[in-house]
Amino acid sequence: MSRLKKLGEELLELIFPPACEVCSGLGREVICTSCREQFEFISAPYCQCCGKPLPKSASHAVVCGECRKEPPRFDAARAVGLHTRTLREAVIRLKFKRRQRLTEPLAELLAERVLAERFVPDGLPWASLTGVVPVVLHPHRRGWRGFDQAVLLSRRLSTLLELPCLEQVLVRRKNTKPQIGLSPTQRRQNVQGAFAVADAPAVAGEGLLLIDDVYTTGSTLNAAAAVLRRAGAQAVYALTITRAVPLTHPQLGYRLGDEEDLP
């Protein structure tokens, strides 16, 4: 590096010192150690189907009541951590504060979650995945925000996993209203007909990893998985950074992150 360039960088750092994108504490890490220590990773037991955390007394190979009553259209869903504290803050900052440097560490967390499954008894057959599909925003919303966080995460994740990123196959036909304040039934109705598959031959027979930032009630992921299955996808797994657990959850008592559904 030329001395002049180095001097320029040093000057820039004096004016804009590098800081954690989550807590703004000074330091070179995009997410600092203290913020990472507050992540609440989801560990067993959780529902084998939708990945919902379950009380510690639950058996490790259980499927929750909701999934038994109405099996989702995805084969299974997993999330890195709970939608709480610094992990929630990281997702919000990526999405609403345009902190795109967060893409890298968050995509790494997703990749680690995929690789960790190899060490789980009866883990998901993620070795047979053939492509990564982002749950895209509607073009209007993407235009308003200037970027699509699910696409950014999927691109980086697909590089880390050495899988193709199929970002053109799923499209939003409907600019759905924000899911904020809607009941689970209303959420399902809101996303009905929201997605279409633009390139069915690209998904036929494939094992897809569907990527979104937050799993709230699962209705969006479910609607996206349904059209991919209808287009001939062999398997659809959903993966998100966080998982919101309702306030009324008897064992955990975490809040539902409804406010994150703002456009």
Ligand SMILES: [Zn+2]
């Ligand atoms: Zn921090």
Ligand SMILES: [Zn+2]
């Ligand atoms: Zn479940």
